[in-house]
Amino acid sequence: MTSLQQRFQSLDTWLNTHTQLWQFDTFARLDTPWENVYPELAALLKRENLDTGSEAFYAEVFRLCPDLKTASNFLPPDLLDPSPQRTLTHDLPSYVSAGIKGRKWSQIQAFVAHTPTANNYVEWCAGKGHLGKLLAFQDNKPVHSLEWQKTLCEAGEQEAKRLNLPQTFTHADVLKGEGRPALANAHCAVxxxxxxxxxxxLIEQAVTANTAMLCISPCCYHLTQVSHYQPLSHSAQQSALTLRQADLKLAVKEVATAGKREQRLKQLELTYRLGFDAWQRSARQQDEYLPVPSVQKALLNQGFATFCQWAAEQKGLIDLTAKTPFEDFEPIGQTRYQHIQKLEAISQLFRPALEYWLVLDRAMYLEENGYQVEIGKFCDKSLTPRNWMIRAERA
Structure with a gap:
């Protein structure tokens, strides 16, 4: 058994043991879904003036459930060792980073610093080719950037010509296999x-194409066509876990880092949605969650009743509004919002482990297909929370 498989099995067992604490639909339930299994933890969430998410809160959680603290044992050291072949020029001329936002440029620099040098590169889902641009400038090696939006390809080509870089673009839909020819000729795919x-x-097609090296930072695992996760590796296929799209979303769901206005609007929207949900359960006499489509944020400023009127129209419930007034349900929405914040403070404990589980699945698949694989963080979390890198080379 390889080191990756050993880590995966320990992590998989731990996640399986505690599924009730993280694998549930937050909005669908009015109660605490795991109250019977973790009564002391449920009692903690009912306390008044609970500072959810604080160090004191988690200290009490770990006192009641010591096993929840062991997740950190499964996670590797924070930063990936930089590749010995790569020394990044930090005093790059400002014209190279022109048009790239500061944080994004810093992410690209950190990623390139951990990317081994290669004879040529394929940049997958390139956008305007910012990552490829730095690789081409840094190494003066050919970069073939693949992107499905033609306008981005054209913008990237103009920039490459302006800087006289060995970077070319192909307008390609990689989900339809249009990136395979590029991978067949690639030394390293990024x-x-x-x-x-x-x-x-990219991972599956690169294996088939026998691409020599891969450097990937995965993101947004829930953006997939299938309703349930299909594991790549044999080890993950043996797991008892069945991951839904909601679980994949939890893997990348960070505690809010948005600005105060954005956070306020998000809180208001969730409160209104939960209040409307309480109203529709009462009005329809059916105790089930009814999803409501996306709303224009401007509507939220018109108050709870206006939101509910709009939502009732969206769901064909306008006839029920005369019998059951909306106003009584706003306080219920506020109470449910506070309760969900507490439930999510517990489920957040499993987020890093769940993301690592998904990263390990990808790494083990590459290992099973003849690659030597390293995984780790390519930058600090403050730069981007999606900071995992999978670095693989044909053995």
Missing amino acids: ALHACGDLHRE
Whole structure:
């Protein structure tokens, strides 16, 4: 058994043991879904003036459930060792980073610093080719950037010509296999934050194409066409876990880092949605969650009743509004919002482990197909929370 498989099995067992604490639909239930299994933990969430998410809160959680603290034992050291072949020029001329936002440029630099040098590169889901641009500038080696939006390809080509870089673009839909010819000729394939099926396709197609090296930072595992996760590796296929799209979303669901206005609107929207949900259960006399489509944020400023009127129209429930007034349900929405914040503070304990489980599945699949694989963080979390890198080379 390899080191990756050993880590995976320990992690898989731990996640399986505690599925009730993280694998549930937050909005669908009015109660605490795991109250009977973890009564002391459920009692903690009922306390008044609970500072959810604070160090004191988690200290009490770990006192009641010591096994929840062991997740950190399964996670590797924070940062990936930089490749010995790569020394990044930090004093790059400003014209190279022109048009790239500061944080994104820093992410690209960190990713390139951990990318081994190669004879040529394929940049997967390139956008305007910013990652490929730095590789081409740094190494003066050919970069073939693949992107399905033609306008981005054209913008990238103009930039490459302006800087006189060995970077070419192909307008390609990689989900339809249009990236295979490029991979067949690639020495190293790179992808920074390719979402869901996009990075999965890269891994599978690169294995088939016998691509020598891969450097991937996966992202947004829930952006997939299938309703339930299909494991790549044999080890993950043996797991008892069945992951839904909601579980894949939890793997990348970070505690809010948005600005105060954005956080306020998000809280308001969730409160309104939960209040409307309580109303529709009462009005329809059916105790089940009814999803409501996306809403224009401007509508939220018109108050709870206006939101509910809109939502009732969306769901064909306008006839029920005369019998059951909306106003009584706003306080219920506020109470449910506070309760869900507490439930999510517990489920957040499993987020890093769940993401690592998914990263390990990809790494083990590559290992099973003849690659030597390293995984780790290519930058600090403050730069991007999606900071895992899978670095693989044909053995």
